Amino acid sequence: MPPTTPSTPNDRLAVLQSNYNQAHDSEPSDLAATKSVQEVAAVQLNLAQARALFFNTVAADLEGDDQSIEDACSAAKTAQQKIADDRDAVQRPIAWLNDLTGATSAAQNLVVAIQNVKSG
Amino acid sequence: MARADVALRLSATQIGGAVIVRVILSFCLLLILTACAGVTRDNAKALGTEGVSATTVLHDQTLAAGKTIGALPEWWAVGDTLACHQMAPGATRVACIKGAVAPAIPAQLAGLQTAIEKRTTALAALNAAYQDYVDFATYDAGAAMQSSITDAVGSINAFSSAAAKIDPAFAALPAISQQFTDRTGDIGGLFERDSQERQLLKASKDLHSVTDHLKNALASEAKVFEILLNQLSVEQSNVYQAFVDVGLISTSDVLTPLLSEVAPGIKFSGSVPAGSADVISAAAIASVQARARQSAKASAQTYDAALKTLEALSQAHAKLEANQSLSFEALKAQVSDIKSLLSDLPSQKPKPSS
Numbered sequence: 366m367p368p369t370t371p372s373t374p375n376d377r378l379a380v381l382q383s384n385y386n387q388a389h390d391s392e393p394s395d396l397a398a399t400k401s402v403q404e405v406a407a408v409q410l411n412l413a414q415a416r417a418l419f420f421n422t423v424a425a426d427l428e429g430d431d432q433s434i435e436d437a438c439s440a441a442k443t444a445q446q447k448i449a450d451d452r453d454a455v456q457r458p459i460a461w462l463n464d465l466t467g468a469t470s471a472a473q474n475l476v477v478a479i480q481n482v483k484s485g
Numbered sequence: 486m487a488r489a490d491v492a493l494r495l496s497a498t499q500i501g502g503a504v505i506v507r508v509i510l511s512f513c514l515l516l517i518l519t520a521c522a523g524v525t526r527d528n529a530k531a532l533g534t535e536g537v538s539a540t541t542v543l544h545d546q547t548l549a550a551g552k553t554i555g556a557l558p559e560w561w562a563v564g565d566t567l568a569c570h571q572m573a574p575g576a577t578r579v580a581c582i583k584g585a586v587a588p589a590i591p592a593q594l595a596g597l598q599t600a601i602e603k604r605t606t607a608l609a610a611l612n613a614a615y616q617d618y619v620d621f622a623t624y625d626a627g628a629a630m631q632s633s634i635t636d637a638v639g640s641i642n643a644f645s646s647a648a649a650k651i652d653p654a655f656a657a658l659p660a661i662s663q664q665f666t667d668r669t670g671d672i673g674g675l676f677e678r679d680s681q682e683r684q685l686l687k688a689s690k691d692l693h694s695v696t697d698h699l700k701n702a703l704a705s706e707a708k709v710f711e712i713l714l715n716q717l718s719v720e721q722s723n724v725y726q727a728f729v730d731v732g733l734i735s736t737s738d739v740l741t742p743l744l745s746e747v748a749p750g751i752k753f754s755g756s757v758p759a760g761s762a763d764v765i766s767a768a769a770i771a772s773v774q775a776r777a778r779q780s781a782k783a784s785a786q787t788y789d790a791a792l793k794t795l796e797a798l799s800q801a802h803a804k805l806e807a808n809q810s811l812s813f814e815a816l817k818a819q820v821s822d823i824k825s826l827l828s829d830l831p832s833q834k835p836k837p838s839s
Contacts, residue, residue, distance in 0.1 A: 382716065389564075389723055393730065397571035402580040409584045412565070419716070420591035424652050424709045 372438045374427035377475060378419075380441050384472040385419040387445060388412045388465070391452055395465065398457055407462055415469045422476060429482040437471070437478035444471035523682025524689060524805050529622035532805050535813045536615030536692065539794050542823045544608040546787045549827055550710060551601045553717065553784055554594070560724045561588040567727040596651040597713070600706050603644035604699075610636040611695055618688055625681060627667035634691045638663045641695045645702040652705035661698050665691045686806060693802035700795035707788040714785050718777035725773045729766060736762075739769040742776075780830060787826045794819040 388395075392412055399405045448468045451461040458464075565588055569581035614633040621630040642660040649655045665687045728734045737753045744751060797816035804811055 378712075386719060389720075392565065392568040393571045393727075396568055396581055399572075399577055399581075402576055405577050405580045406584060409565070409581070413589050416561075417589065417591040420713075421593040423593060423712045423716075426653070 369435070371430065371435060377427045377434075377438060377479070378422065380438060380445070380475060381419045381422055381472050384441070384445055384468055385412075385415040387449065388415045388469070394452065398461065404462060407466065411466050411469050415472070418469065418472055418476065425476075426483075427479055429479045431478075431482040434475070434478045434482055437475040441468070441471040441475045444468040524685045524808065525682065526622045526685065528805055528811055529685040529689065530619050531811060531813070532689070532801050533615050533619035533622060535801065535816055536618065536798060537612060539798050539816060539820050540608050540612035540615055542820050542827075543791055543794060544605065544612060545827055546791050546823050547601060547605045547608055549787065549830055550784065551598070551605065553830075554598055554601060554710070554713070557594065557717070557720060558588060558590055560720050562586055564720075564724045564727045567731050567733075570731045593651060593709070594713075596647070597706070597709055600644065600647040600651055600702075603640070603647040604703065604706065607637070607640040607644040607699060610640040611692070611699065613637075614692060614695070618685075618692060621688060622685055627684065630684075630688055631665060631667040634663050634665050634688060634695075637695045638691065641698050641702070645698055648702040648705040651709050655702065655705040661694050663691055664694075689802055689805055693799060693806065696795055696799050696802065700792060700799065703788070703792060703795065707792065710788060711785050714781040717784075718774065718781045721777040721780075722770065722774045726770065729769070736765045736769040740765070740772055743772055783826050783829050787823055787830075790819055790822040790826060794823065 388411060392408070395408045396405060399408060444464070445468045448461065448464040451458055451464050562585065565585035566582055569578055569585060572578040572581055610633065614630075614637040617626060617629045617633040620626040638661060645655075645660065665684070667684075725734075725739070729736065741753065744753060794816065797813075797819055801811060801813060801816060
């Protein structure tokens with residue numbers, strides 16, 4: 366397998382931005398897919414967290430050179446693709462809400478991985 | 486003894502004469518030095534007038550930036566609430582509406598809003614200080630000058646502190662302090678004019694320092710703002726999409742501004758051609774996105790022009806303080822640029838009369 370190009374700070378911010386924008390764009394269909402008040406709250410909380418994660422990171426230093434960051438970046442992209450696939454499915458999988466919140470958690474893990482490398 | 490007395494008296498007279506000559510020379514030197522260590526009233530007045538003009542337009546630019554960023558929470562509240570429209574009536578729909586109307590504001594966005602508010606205050610204070618500088622050069626309003634410099638220094642330090650919170654790289658810049666104090670009443674008569682010119686120099690150095698600090702803090706604010714601008718155009722399109730999805734607006738209404746640009750005076754026919762709703766909707770979204778991007782670009786350009794304006798103002802201070810000839814062409818050009826850019830921003834255009 367050829368070595369992958371390390372992600373740049375802009376790539377990492379784009380992952381956070383994409384997570385938020387996908388949650389925002391899909392909000393009407395995500396809400397329509399909910400079956401309980403708790404699920405509604407989970408969709409709205411996820412959007413709020415995705416929004417805060419992106420806006421609170423725009424000016425942050427996302428530099429860092431470590432495999433843990435590359436792994437977290439890759440995991441965040443995979444998680445975003447998973448919920449995107451759920452939304453595109455003829456019928457949403459039962460676990461779609463877990464995948465939705467999982468994408469934002471993975472984006473958060475990327476930020477944590479960068480912070481961990483910085484703090485040594 | 487008599488010859489010795491005469492010699493001593495002569496010596497004393499010579500010593501006394503030498504002292505007087507030295508005192509006179511020192512006095513002349515002092516006059517020359519004090520004359521050099523000041524700025525002329527006319528030059529100070531000219532720079533102060535340009536400073537008033539520049540800070541007025543910079544204040545307008547700050548208000549426009551505040552409006553742009555301040556719109557986001559409303560967009561979120563509206564968009565998130567309209568997003569509930571696909572839900573069936575019942576408890577989940579009620580819960581959706583309840584949970585959407587007051588979106589949380591991310592800390593970074595709140596910090597940016599605070600920084601912009603502090604910059605608005607700082608520019609108002611600096612604008613007043615430049616007006617007082619003109620007055621000080623005109624009729625020795627030293628007390629007002631001292632008070633307005635104190636306000637400008639205090640408010641620029643507050644802005645700088647707010648900017649540091651949104652951009653960690655900016656945190657190292659120290660606060661500035663005031664050098665100017667009103668001393669014109671201390672010395673009268675022969676020294677008054679020289680004192681005034683030295684005081685004008687000190688006040689210029691303070692205003693120069695405030696201008697430089699403002700420029701540095703603004704660079705931090707601009708960095709964060711410009712990253713967000715790209716996202717703002719996405720958010721704007723999302724709100725529009727929500728209006729369309731709910732059926733609140735007609736897509737042809739969205740295209741009306743474009744029609745009036747390409748064919749002034751022409752109006753769309755009242756009905757949507759059968760089978761064309763999807764392409765009209767896609768065209769309307771393309772129009773909204775393009776206009777949002779243009780607006781974002783213009784907003785970013787106002788920041789660039791604001792930074793160049795402060796740089797030109799700073800350079801004018803440097804020339805004034807070095808007794809070089811003053812030229813305000815670059816400053817005037819930047820001020821004109823900001824005015825032009827602001828007039829193109831949708832949020833700054835006058836609302837049509839009903």
